[in-house]
Amino acid sequence: MAANPSTGTATVSFTLNGAPVTAQANETILQAAQRHGVEIPHLCYSDRLRADGNCRACVVEIDGERTLAPSCCRYPSEGMSVASKSPRAATAQKLVLELLQSDTPEGLSLTPHNELSHWCEKLQVSGRRFPARQQPEPDRSHPAITVSLDACIQCGRCLRACREEQANDVIGFYHRGSRARIIFDMDDPMGQSSCVGCGECVQVCPTGALMPAGDVGRQTIDRQVDSVCPYCGVGCQLTYHVKDNRIQFVEGRDGPANHGRLCVKGRYGFDYVNHRQRLLTPLIRKADAPKRPEMDMDYDNPLRDFREASWEEALQYAADGLKKVLDSRGPAGLAGFGSAKGSNEEAYLFQKLIRTGLHTNNVDHCTRLCHASSVAALLQMVGSGAVTNPVADVDKCEVIVLIGSNPTSNHPVAASFFKNAARAGKTLIVMDPRKTDIARHAHHFLQFHPDTDVAMLNAIMHAVIELDLVDKAFIEQRTEGYEALKQHLQEYTPERMAPICGIPAETLYEVARIYASSKGSMIFWGMGVSQHVHGTDNVRCLIDLALISGQVGREGCGLHPLRGQNNVQGASDVGLMPMVYPDYQRVDNQDARHRFEALWNTTLDPDPGLTVVEIMHAILDGEIAGMYIMGENPAMSDPNLNHARQALASLEHLVVQDIFMTETAHYADVILPASAFPEKTGTFTNTDRNVQMGRQAIDPPGQARQDLEIILAMAERLNLNWDYNGPQDVFNEMRRAMPSIAGITWERLKKESSVTYPCRKEGDPGQPVIFQERFLRADGKAALVPAHYSHADELPDDAYPCILITGRQLEHWHTGAMTRRASVLNNLEPQPVAMLHPEHLQQIGVQSGQAIILRSRRGEITTRVRSDSGVTPGQVFLPFCYYEAAANLLTNEALDPDGKIPEFKFCAVQVEPA
Template identity: 65%
Template sequence: MNASQMIRLQLNGQTVEALPGETLLQVAQREGIDVPHLCYKAGLEAAGNCRACVVEVEDERTLAASCCRQAVAGMVVHTDSTKAIAAQKMVLELLLADMPNHANPKALKTDNELTHWCQQMDIEGSRFDARAAVPADLSHPAIAVNMDHCIQCTRCVRACRDVQVNDVIGLAFRGEHAAIVFDQGDALAQSTCVACGECVQACPTGALSPAKAAAHQPADKTVDSVCPYCGVGCQLTYHVKGNTILRVEGRKGPANEGRLCVKGRYGFDYVHHEQRLTQPLVRREGVTKNPVDLLDPEQVNSAFRPATWDEALALIAGRFKQIKSTHGGHALAGFGSAKCSNEEAYLFQKLVRTGFGTNNVDHCTRLCHASSVAALLEGIGSGAVSNPVMDVNQAEVIFVIGANPTVNHPVGATWIKNAVKNGAKLIVADPRRSDLARHATHFLQFKADSDVALLNALLHVIIEEKLIDREFIEQRTEGFDDLKANVSACTPEAMSSICGISPAELRAVARLYATSSASIILWGMGISQHTHGTDNARCLISLALITGQIGRPGTGLHPLRGQNNVQGASDAGLIPMMYPDYQQVCNPEAQQRFEALWNTPLSNTPGLTVVETMQAILAGTVKGMYILGENPAMSDPDLNHARKALAALDFLVVQDIFLTETASLADVVLPASAFPEKTGTFTNTDRLVQLGQQAIHPPGQARQDLWIIQSIAQGLGLDWQYNSLEEVFDEMRRAMHSIEGITWQRLQGEHALVYPCAHEGDIGQAVVFTEHFPTPNGKARLVPARYRKAAETPDSEFPFVLITGRQLEHWHTGSMTRRASVLDAIEPEPTALLHPEDLKALNIEAGNTIRLQSRRGEIQLFARADTGTPPGHVFVPFCYAEAAINKLTHAALDPDGKIPEFKYCAIAVHKK
C-alpha cells in the first residue's frame, strides 16, 4: 500500500498512521501503547462488550471502544486521559467484583488477563459486592467450567461459533440473568462439545480451563513443535516442567493459525504412561509366539526378559546376517512408520535397501492412500496434493468425498466451515452422513461401493452439456476421447439406480462444480480403501482436468493425509517400488543415481507391499522383519491371518514406545523415543515441511530412533557416521530434488517451508501444476474407469456392510491415544454405530453388547445408535484392541494401489 492511502491521526499527542479499516486498538498496539482489553482477541470478530478498552476521542461526547472504532483521518485520540483512565479502571473494578476472592486480584490465575490489567492499572481490589457463587461444572474430562470466573466477554462463543464452527456455546437470557451456556443449558460432558479447546485458549480469565490440575502449574520452559497426529500439521507449543509436559497450546502455524483439536490439545500425556518401554527386551528362550494371547498383559510381559543395548543390537545383527546369508536379502523386509520423522523414514528405507539388499520396505500409506497416489502418479505425474487445504478459502465450490474431516482432520474442517460461512458452496458425498453435511449445499449420501458410478455420471453430464474447458483439455491433457466414450452410457438415469442419487441432483452437482470460478476436491480413505480405489481417484482427477479446475488457487486435487507424516514418509522412499522422491526402483537411471549416492549396489526388483509381505511370510519366502513404529497386528486386514504371519517369522524386531500388539510377537523389542522426545522434520498434507523440536527426554534406557537405526545399520556392516540431524537432512536434499532449496538453517529460522522448493531462497510452490504437469510430455493423462463391485458383497448369511475408520478422540491403532488419559476418558470403550431402524429390527438397544461376524472372524462390542450410518451398514473404529475390527475386514487388494478393501465387506450382527 502506498503512503497516500495511509490514514493520519493524533494518538496521545503524536501523529501516527493507520491502515484503512484498522481499529484504534490495533493502531495503539502497533505504536507500543497499552490499552486494557478483555473481550478483544486477535483473530476473533470484535464485540466491544467489555468496554475495558475505551478511549477518549476529542469532539465526541462519549468514550469509544477502541477495539471496534476504526481510525479516521484527522481523529484526535487519547488512551491515557483522565476521563479514559477513570473509565477503564471502573470497568476493570466492576469485572473484578464478579471474580472469587475479588478483593485480591493476585489470588486469581497467574495467566488471568483481568489480573494482568488490574496490575497494570494499579487496581488492588474492588469496592463492589461480589455476585452470587455459580456452581462449577467438572463433568468433562478435558475442560473445567467455573463460571465464577466468567466476565461474559463472549470470546468463547466467538471461538466456538466463528473459528471452529462447532456452534456449541451461546449467550443465553438477558440482563443480570445472562449466562454462557452449552447447547440447551447442558452440562459440558452431555453437550455436543468436541473438546477442541478453542474456548479454553480464548478465555481470558480461566472460566474455561484445562480440567487436569497439572495444566495449571507454571512451566519451566516452552518448546515450539508440531502435532503428532493427523496430516493437517498443526503447530503447537509444549509447556514443560522438569521432564513433564503440563499442557499444549496452539501456535500460529501456516496450517492451523493457532487452532487445535481434542487430540492435539489433550492427547499428549501418553508419553508419560506407565507402560512406556524403558529398556530393550528379548524373548525368553523356548517361549513361543501365540497370536491369540495378545490381550493378556501378564502372559505377554512374561515372554520377555530385559537386555542391554549391546546384547540386543548384537543379536539383531547376527540374526539378520544369518537370514540374509542363508536365504538372500529378499527374505528380509521392513515396515516403517508415518509417525516417524522424514530423517528417520529416509534412513530406515536406506537401511533396508543397502543393508538388507531388498526393496521390501513399506509403511501405512499402503493402507490409506496408496490407490490415490497410484492414480495421481499415473494421471498427473505426482503423488502429492496440488493445493493446500486452506485454499478452500479461495474456492467457490468445495467438493468433499469419501472423507469425514470433522473427525479425521478437525482443524482442516474448520477452514472448510469458515469458507462456507463466507459464501462458498459445499458438496459432501459419502455413504455416511457426517457433521460436515449440515453445512453442505448438496449432500450426496450415495450407496457404499458405488463411487465410480456416481463420478462417471458427473463426468457424463459435464461432457454432454459441454461444460468442459476445451482449451485446457486440448493443451494440457491427453486421452479425452477415450474418457468421453467410457462415460457416454453413464447417464444420471442409468447411474442413479446404482448410486442411489437422483438424476436431478447429479446434474445439479455436476453443473455447480464445472461452472464455478474455482472448484477444489478433497477426498479421504472412503475413496482410496477399496479394490476400485485407484478407479475412484482416476474419476476425481478426470473431473478436475476436463473442467480446468487445477493449477490455480482455490482449485485442484487434495487427498487428505491421515497421519502426521504419511506425506513425508512416502516422499522419503518408504515405498517398495520407489526410491525417495518417487523414483522407480526399476528405472536404471534412478538405480544408478542412488547407487552412486549410497555407494552400494541396489536391487532393481520392486519390493513387497504390506499385505504381500504377510502372504510371503506364510509362503515361507520372508523370514525376518524390522518394524519401526508400525502396528500391523492391529492395522492389517484379516488380522487373524496377519497375526499368524507375524508369529511365523523366524526373527522379528519391533522398535516402538509401547509393547504394542505387534511388539508382543517380536523376538527383540527396542524402546524408542516418543514424538515430543526428538527433533526432526515432518511433511504435512499440504507438502509443508515443518520442524518438530524435542521438548522432553526419553525415559530410562529408551533411545532416539535415529540412533537405533544407525546402530543396526552399523551392525550390518554399513559405514554410517551421521553425527547430526542436519547431516541426514542434507543427504535427503541431495537425494530429493523437491526439497533441494530447503536447508536445515532455513527450517530452524522459518520452521515451515513448502515444496517443491528448487533452490535456496525459493519460497516454494504452494500451488503446483500451474503451467504443466511433471510428466514426460507435460500433459496429464485422462484414464477411464468402469464401475465394478467390491470383492465381497452382502448375502443372506452376512447381510450387513461393514465400514471401518477413525473416530475423533482416537487415532490409528490407538497405541498412543488409548494411553492419553483425557482421550480415553472421553471414548473408553469400543462401539459399533448402527442406524436406529436396524437396532429396532434386531431387537437391540443402544448400549447392548453385540457380536459382529464375518467370514474371517468375530468380535464383541457395544451398540450405538447413529442416524448418519445408513440402514444395512455398520461403522466401527479400528483403534480398540479388545474389539479389533480388522479381524473381520477383507484382504482383497486394489490391483494398482495394492491397498486392502477396508471400507466394504459383508458381516452379520448378532445380539449377545
C-alpha cells in the first residue's frame, strides 16, 4: 500500500479494464470504479447500506481467479487486474439481469428511476426467455405504502434498511430457494404489522416493489426541490418531488442530521398543504359574532363567524386595532406570540415588530412550553442555551444517557442513530417513568417514579463522588462551586433515595460508575425533564453530573436537549423571547439595549416582558387587551385550556396569522392567511445548531401570502420604515445582530445547505462542539448549582388518585394542526387514545378500545383507551394533539419559577369508564 499524498490515507493501485486506477482505504472495487467513472451494474448495493453481494449483477472477472467476484463487497489488492466488461463478466451480468427481469410481469408500471430497467437498458437486455414466478396481489393494507411483490427481486435492500439503518426489525425473508419472499413480522399484511411507516424501505427499493400508497411515485414530476423537514427539531434534509404545483412524494437527502433517513411525518406528512380547510382569503369577525370562552368551534363550518375581506381592509383593520389598544393602554397592554414552525427570518422580524412597532417585550413562543427550563439552566451554568454536541457524536461516545424523552415517537431519525449506536456496542442508559420502545435497546433501563428526577440524579452524583470518579482537574480548572455541591449531595445517598425514586441503590451506583468512568458520555433529554415546576432543577442536575465527571467540551460527550419543533432553536436564537434580544443578549442589559437601539433605529423597553402563561393571566387581570399571534395555537397548546381560552375570548383585539382555522383563530378579530412550510424560503436551525436552507417548492393557494410579506405589511401600517426585499435581506441584518452567525452567508447556505454555529467569521467551518476551552460565562468557568428535591405542584390524592403524563405520538405533531390534515398520518392514528396499564384497565373494568373519562381539577375529557404495559398502574399517558379530547383541558398551569414553563408532565386526575 502507498499513502495518498493529499489525504494521508492508504491507497491500493490496480488495473480496471486495462487502465491503472487507485482505490482509497476500505473502498471496494465497485466504489473505486464509480469514482473513476466506470459503470458496473448493481442492484442489491446502495451506498447507504451495508454491502450484501446477493444479486450478483455486479460480478467482475479477476485475473487468476476461477470464479467471478461481486464487486460491491470485494476489496482490491495491490496489482490486481479486474475486468468488468470482459465477455465472461458481461455475459454473467446480463444473465442475472434477465433472470431478475423475468420475475417482474410484463407491462408492470415501475418507478421512473427503476434501477432494474435502467441496467437492462444499459446492457441491452430485452425479451424474456424465462417464465415469471407467480406472485401475490398487491398489499394495500398500509395507508402509506403499497407492497407489490410481483416487482420484488429479493435484493434485500429493504431488509437492511429496516433492520440495520432504522433498527425497526419489521422486514425479513421467509422460506428458502424459489419459495423465498419478503414478509413483515410474522407474515402479516403490512398495515397490521409493527411497521412505523418511516418509508426507508420505499426509498431504497430498486424496482417499485415498495411504493408510496396510491402509486404516486410512479408518476413523472416537473421538478425536485431540496429543503428540510417541517416537523421536529432533528432537521432532516429532504427533497420534494413536485408536479403541477403539488408535492407528489418526498425522499430523504444526505444531510448531517439524517444521512438520507426520514420518519413517517417527514416522508408522508406533506399533503396538509392542499387540505380543503386551508385559509385562502383574509377574514374579519362579523359584528354579530361574539367570542365565546367555551370551545364551540364548528369544524365542519369553521368560518361561520367571519366574513371575507380584501388584504388592504384586513391589514388596516389588524393594525388599527393594535394601535387603538396601544393608544388606550400603552405598550404594556399588548403582546405577541411568534412561531417555532416558521423561519429564522420570520421569527426575527416578528420579535422586532413587537419590540419596535408595539414597543413591548411581551413576545414569546412555544419554547416557553417545551425547553424554557433547559435554556434557563444552561444559560445560568454554562452561558449558552444551545446543545454542546450534535446527535452524530453518539458514534464517538461510549455511553449514551437518554432521560425524559421518547425519541422513537418524537425524534425518530435521531432514535435510529441511538439504536445503531447501541447495536454497535455503545452503552445506552434510558431513564423514564414510562417504558417506551427505545428501552428495548437499552443496556440499563431506569423506570423511576414520576416527579423524582432530582432525587435520582442527585443520588447518582453522590455515587460518582463516593466512587471517586470525579474529574478533579476539570473541576478545578473549569468549574466553580464544587465544594458547595459536594456538601449539598451528602444527604442524597443512593440508599436513601432508592425508595423515593424507585431505583435500587445498586443500580444507581452502577449507572454512576458507567457514566463517569467512560471516555465519553453524552446526555440527551426531552420534555419529560423540562416540563415540571422543578424542570430547571432537573436540568441543573444533568449539567452538574456532566461537569463533575468532565463529560463536556470534547467530541463524544456533552449535553443535548432534544428540540421538539423544527425551528425552536432558531426562534430562540433570534430573540423570540421576552427577556432576551437575538443571541440571548438580555433586554435589561444597558449595553445590549443600546446596541439594538442603534441597529434598529428606535428606543426599546428596558424591562423583560411576560411569558406565554403570564400573558394569559395578564389578559384576565385586565392588563393586556391586544395580541398578534403568528403560527401559534395557544387554545390547544397552553395548560389549563379553559383558562387560556377564556383569556383569548377576553381580548379586545386579536390578530391571527396562520394557514388553518385553528382553535386559536376561532377567537380572532382578523385572520391573515399565511404560507405553509413548503411555500416559502428561509433558514431554519435544528437541534444540532445547524443553520439550514428551506426552499420554496410550491406556491401558496388562493390569496394566501408569504408570512414574511405579511409581517412587512403589518410593519408598514404600524409606521415602521423597513426596507427588506426578501429573506436574504433579513438574514444579512441578523448576521449584524448575532455574532454567533456572523460568518454564515446566504450564498454559503445555498451552496452547502447546512452550517453549524458558532461561526463568527466568513470561511470558518463552524463549531459542532462548543466549550472546548472555556464556557460562555464572564470568567470562562461553569457554575455548579445544587438542586433541592421538591414535589410537583399537584400530587395525587383520594379524589384524584392517578398521574397524567402528556406528550406526542409518532404520527402526530404538536397540536395536530398540520398532521391531522395530512391524509396518511391521520389515517394511521385518526382518534384520540389514552394509554393505561392492563392491570389498571382491569381494575376499572374497561377493555382496550372502550371509552373512559379523564377528569382533573380544571376540566374533563372523554377518550378511548389503549393497553400499554409501558406505563405503570396509576399512570395515564395522553397525546395532546386531538381537539376532541384536548389533553391541556386537564393540565396544570403552575410554572417553574426560573424557566416559567408549565407543568405539563404531571397532574392529578380521576379515571373512570365512560
